[in-house]
Amino acid sequence: INWHSSQIVLRHLYDLQDEQFVVIEKYLELETKRMHDLERLIIPIIDWYINYSYMKRTLILNPIGSSKLMSRVYKNFPKIKKLMNNYSSVKVITQFDEQKAISEFNIQLAYRSLRRIQRVYMIPASDMAAGRYKDRTIGDTMDACECYIMSKYSFEEYDTYGVIDWAVQAYNKWFTDRPKCVDIDKLHYYIISASMTTGFNFETLLDFSNLNHSKNSELSAYFSLMANALNIHDISAKSANIYEKYDDFEQSDLLRHFRYLCRIGKSARPLTYDSKCRYQTKNSPYRMIMPFKEEDISSSPYLKLYHDIIYEEEIKTITDMASKNLSDAKYYLEGKTALLDDRRLGQLKWFLEDVNPILFGKLNKRIECITEYSTKTAEGYQTVNYGLGGHFCVHLDAFTDGPKLNGNRLVTTLFYMTDVPDDGYTVFPNLNYVANCRKGSALVWINLHLNNGSIHSGTFHGGCPVIKGNKWIMTKGLYEEGQHLTYNWRDNKIMSIV
Numbered sequence: 427i428n429w430h431s432s433q434i435v436l437r438h439l440y441d442l443q444d445e446q447f448v449v450i451e452k453y454l455e456l457e458t459k460r461m462h463d464l465e466r467l468i469i470p471i472i473d474w475y476i477n478y479s480y481m482k483r484t485l486i487l488n489p490i491g492s493s494k495l496m497s498r499v500y501k502n503f504p505k506i507k508k509l510m511n512n513y514s515s516v517k518v519i520t521q522f523d524e525q526k527a528i529s530e531f532n533i534q535l536a537y538r539s540l541r542r543i544q545r546v547y548m549i550p551a552s553d554m555a556a557g558r559y560k561d562r563t564i565g566d567t568m569d570a571c572e573c574y575i576m577s578k579y580s581f582e583e584y585d586t587y588g589v590i591d592w593a594v595q596a597y598n599k600w601f602t603d604r605p606k607c608v609d610i611d612k613l614h615y616y617i618i619s620a621s622m623t624t625g626f627n628f629e630t631l632l633d634f635s636n637l638n639h640s641k642n643s644e645l646s647a648y649f650s651l652m653a654n655a656l657n658i659h660d661i662s663a664k665s666a667n668i669y670e671k672y673d674d675f676e677q678s679d680l681l682r683h684f685r686y687l688c689r690i691g692k693s694a695r696p697l698t699y700d701s702k703c704r705y706q707t708k709n710s711p712y713r714m715i716m717p718f719k720e721e722d723i724s725s726s727p728y729l730k731l732y733h734d735i736i737y738e739e740e741i742k743t744i745t746d747m748a749s750k751n752l753s754d755a756k757y758y759l760e761g762k763t764a765l766l767d768d769r770r771l772g773q774l775k776w777f778l779e780d781v782n783p784i785l786f787g788k789l790n791k792r793i794e795c796i797t798e799y800s801t802k803t804a805e806g807y808q809t810v811n812y813g814l815g816g817h818f819c820v821h822l823d824a825f826t827d828g829p830k831l832n833g834n835r836l837v838t839t840l841f842y843m844t845d846v847p848d849d850g851y852t853v854f855p856n857l858n859y860v861a862n863c864r865k866g867s868a869l870v871w872i873n874l875h876l877n878n879g880s881i882h883s884g885t886f887h888g889g890c891p892v893i894k895g896n897k898w899i900m901t902k903g904l905y906e907e908g909q910h911l912t913y914n915w916r917d918n919k920i921m922s923i924v
């Protein structure tokens with residue numbers, strides 16, 4: 427398992443630690459007993475030995491003494507030898523399931539997630555290390571050792587901006603207590619080499635009010651040595667704000683805008699005469715009693731937001747079922763699925779209606795009622811739980827690589843099953859729309875142009891990284907097959923995005 431990819435799985439870390447403690451305790455108990463037994467056995471022998479040693483040489487000269495010595499050595503040593511073997515205490519260790527243990531790879535993924543959160547929300551390492559984002563508390567503070575580790579991991583991943591950002595934090599924090607966990611020579615190297623490759627002059631980044639002059643000049647000396655060795659002449663400081671730089675790396679405007687909307691956390695859409703909300707009954711007698719709360723978001727593509735459309739007990743049943751059986755979400759790329767944490771990170775569980783026909787039958791009816799499309803050819807329900815840095819980068823739900831058995835994904839229904847107050851939004855960059863993760867609400871949109879089945883570029887969307895909280899969603903895709911469409915999807919070769 428991928429430990430950090432779901433909150434549900436992360437919660438089991440406490441259980442994992444408990445299991446480890448049980449093993450350690452048992453081991454210590456057995457070892458302590460073994461040591462006591464060994465001591466009990468050895469002490470009388472030593473006593474005997476000390477008592478008789480003054481006549482060591484004479485002992486073997488008489489028959490009784492010799493046979494005593496022989497039988498002592500013969501009897502005692504095998505017992506001692508047996509006790510010296512820690513076989514049974516070691517055996518306890520094997521009771522711990524190694525499959526479950528956290529690997530270095532998991533730590534690396536967790537570090538990458540922290541960096542993702544930093545990059546998307548533009549959180550400087552100084553704020554991150556203080557557990558702060560804007561005026562929010564997002565976690566505990568980090569010490570010199572932890573900042574140093576972040577810098578080390580960045581270095582290993584050729585993430586030079588990460589190296590300098592975290593190395594500078596580590597350096598400033600290291601300076602007062604000088605903890606041993608920081609290898610100061612390596613840290614110097616990180617700072618100098620990263621400032622060289624990024625173009626940032628470390629002198630503008632370090633907090634020199636804390637640092638004495640000699641350290642400052644030591645770093646400067648390294649700096650010019652390395653600059654000379656690399657034949658770099660222009661080492662002037664470019665900017666003191668690393669985060670201004672991050673935006674420049676983004677290859678596509680779509681991604682840049684997605685991140686921008688994640689950061690501002692609210693829609694940049696003007697309200698128009700089309701922006702309406704209503705109690706929707708769809709002429710259903712049930713709905714006269716309990717109408718849908720419907721908000722128009724966009725007419726092209728068709729996108730609506732519903733409130734209180736999935737209920738507390740339903741959510742509980744679904745999340746309880748899903749929690750037992752989550753697996754890492756994959757990303758669909760060029761016809762293949764792969765685990766690409768920078769594209770998508772979360773854990774999911776698919777449900778077909780037959781696991782709970784009453785519950786999912788009701789939800790199908792509700793979806794049919796609001797969308798007026800059939801769920802007969804739809805896929806199952808996909809529930810997703812996000813963990814540390816959990817996200818889903820901008821994507822289309824419609825397939826771009828040719829028709830599937832039931833055509834393309836026509837409609838997406840996205841249910842929100844928890845509240846995430848300040849992040850973890852769903853963003854539609856081309857629509858300037860930001861949806862909040864609010865328990866019980868749902869977004870419904872149509873991925874295709876209804877005149878010819880081509881993909882609507884307005885439906886590009888993504889899930890912003892979750893900074894704090896537990897995000898549960900559930901999606902269901904409705905397909906072209908079996909719907910009343912103005913075109914026949916079987917004849918339709920258009921997969922272009924317009």
Ligand SMILES: O=C(O)CCC(=O)C(=O)O
Pocket residue numbers: 810818823850851852853887888889890899901
């Ligand atoms: O998590 C989100 O907000 C978006 C999820 C999504 O787009 C999907 O599962 O296809």
Ligand SMILES: [Fe+2]
Pocket residue numbers: 821822823887
């Ligand atoms: Fe999606």
